Amino acid sequence: AQTVTQSQPEMSVQEAETVTLSCTYDTSESNYYLFWYKQPPSRQMILVIRQEAYKQQNATENRFSVNFQKAAKSFSLKISDSQLGDTAMYFCAFMKHGYGGATNKLIFGTGTLLAVQP
């Protein structure tokens, strides 16, 4: 069975600074996807970034980038130039690769609550 671990329950960062959120996972699969979701106080789940395990290049979306270390089973999220709107709970999630709906199941970590201070 796959597991996802986020060891930082809470983090704080000053506006405009850079912060890194950690995520490790355990799987025996060789092909999979990793995600970071953001949940602001509105409770809406928003996809931040996605990484395909077969791609060596780290994914980037504007101020958000990941450091994907497949051998170490590590998938950290870096937020550059932090903004007040980045304040949210961040969840790391794993999905097994395959075809057919049974592989669309997301396994989530317990989340990291990020507070961006003015």
Added chain:
Amino acid sequence: NAGVTQTPKFQVLKTGQSMTLQCAQDMNHEYMSWYRQDPGMGLRLIHYSVGAGITDQGEVPNGYNVSRSTTEDFPLRLLSAAPSQTSVYFCASSYSGTGGLDTQYFGPGTRLTVL
């Protein structure tokens, strides 16, 4: 497109009562699922469906029933609510058969309290 909609947004039940959480999507997605979110535990999969007439259990299915008679709707039924079912419930949908290439869209959630 309304995306994924859930009703109600909030609900309070007494132990033993039954209710149905509604979920609908207008994106013609084959795959739909229900998650529950509890403090300190992230989101956990309750049930999922890969198409009309096809459902299966997730990680925490006990106490919940689902059915999928149409592509658009995927209701979650609590037959006899228990305090352990106090949680926030999310419905999600995506295209199926692409192995994660398509984004899963989440509804706004339903906060359920069982007294």
